[in-house]
Amino acid sequence: MITSPSYYDQIGGAPVVRDVVERFYERVLGDDDLKPYFTGIDMPRLKRHMVMLLCSVLGGPEPYEGRDLGEAHAGMGITSQHYDKVGEHLFAVLEAAGVGEDILRDVGLVLGKVKSSIVAEPAETAD
Template sequence: MTVTEEITPSSHYERIGGAGSVKAAVELFYDRVLVDPDLAGYFTEVNMVEQRRHLALMLTVVLGGPNEYSGRGLAEAHQPLNIPVEHYVKVGEHLTATLTELGVPADILADVQVVLGQVQDQVVASESRQGA
């Protein structure tokens, strides 16, 4: 997952305060995603510790932070989940709302949108992508 390196030469991750800020964002983001009836179902089999880790990884990827993740690729992890584009968009909206709430500046939010666009094809189910 080196996708963010090209567009974030000096890391947004560091600019917003590094690991501590990402941890705070995870808590807020978690509360949003897990109460969303369209999204909660994906996570019933995933325990809360793993889920927090997932959100921290997501945020780190979209903010261009240190990539300490050496597990499965994004496509490998998400294609079996059959995630439609609508649900991907919703998660993106919760993420943006979380970062906005934390006062993350507009230029960083704009780059987050770019990264969300770049990784979409790996996360969203291939059948639901037509015309997207």
């Protein structure tokens, strides 16, 4: 039986995902709006969890062993606007890594699904 390669295989597996995550946090920490959220955070651990999460979302063999995303971001007061910025940084690095349209679209769908468990306010709030 011939099965089509997973997104994980298409983009080059764990080494490419690790590289994407490295560049992603370089951009996030270089963004003055987002940097404060990461003060005092164990970055090597966070990067490991993000690699596992991305690998499993893309169909790789690594199971995600980090916390539930709602639990991990509870109490941080993440705004909808900051969430979207983080998403934009992720898209930028995935695009730069040559990831195809279909994968970008699916990652976009996942970002849409998990948003409500990560942001601390309703998206519509305007003040």
